[in-house]
Amino acid sequence: MTTQPRGARQRPHTAAVGASKGVAEGVVSVLRPGPHRPDGRRPVAWLNVYAPPDWRVVPTAHSWCRCGRDxxxxxxxxxxxxxxxxxxxxxxxxxxxxQEGRAAA
Structure with a gap:
């Protein structure tokens, strides 16, 4: 029996090949596009609606905007x-x- 502390066992290195772990296990993963689009537009407002196919489950929605609307x-x-x-x-x-620069109505 030794009294010297031993390091933890290391797992062998394996190369990551193919799809991510979430995809491999059938987990839905959603990646939002980057904030910059090739044509110069940027997203400002988002709408998320959850409407399940089961009529007994209540649908929900979330709307938010960078201007502060939530x-x-x-x-x-x-x-x-x-x-x-x-x-x-x-x-x-x-x-x-x-509204800047617009004439008052």
Whole structure:
């Protein structure tokens, strides 16, 4: 019996080949595109809707924008209203429609 401490066993190095571990195990992984697009556009607002195929599960939605808008909804009618509000926000968002330099109406 030795009294000297021993290092932990090291696993042999294996090269990473093929898809990532999440893909290999069937886990859904979503990668957002980078913030810069080739044509110069940048995402400003996002809408995430979860509407499961099972009618017994309540659908939910989340709408947020870089201008500070951040809203959530649950239930079919409220989710539909949130989607409509998110679409209407495009015309009123200060980041998409800057008011500087415009003549007052």
């Amino acid at each position: 809203e959530r909804a649950a239930g079919r009618k409220r989710v539909a209203a949130l989607v409509a509000g998110h679409t209407a926000h495009r015309d009123t968002c200060p980041l998409r429609n800057p």
